[in-house]
Amino acid sequence: MLRHEFQPGRLVAxxxxxxxxxxxxxxxxxxxxxxxxxxxxxxxxxxxxxxxVGMVAGSVRRRRRAARRDAPPTRIRT
Structure with a gap:
């Protein structure tokens, strides 16, 4: 099953x-x-x-995506 983004605006509507x-x-x-x-x-x-609610969720999603993109990559220890 493909995962999809949770959209709280559609839930409220x-x-x-x-x-x-x-x-x-x-x-x-x-x-x-x-x-x-x-x-x-x-x-x-x-x-x-x-x-x-959809606008707030979209702005939060954009901020998280930008923060994840700017964060330094993590090293995986094996």
Whole structure:
């Protein structure tokens, strides 16, 4: 299996959209009442938060990559 980078922005976006979907499904099933306009700030706020988290994670990833590139090579003792 190929390894991939962890992307926390996608995790946050997925969690917010999943929450909105569960609320919408519960409202459609009649389990509880959720105002339709309450879902809009949840989705928009979740996408904004996901973008901010993605930008922070990208800058951290770039800094670590640059620090690793500038670090002196380590010697392996055998």
């Amino acid at each position: 997925g969690a917010c959209l999943l929450t909105a979907g569960v609320l919408f499904a519960g409202d459609a099933a009649g389990v509880w009442r959720v105002p339709r306009l309450a879902l809009v700030p949840l989705v928009v706020g979740g996408l904004f938060l996901a973008g901010a």
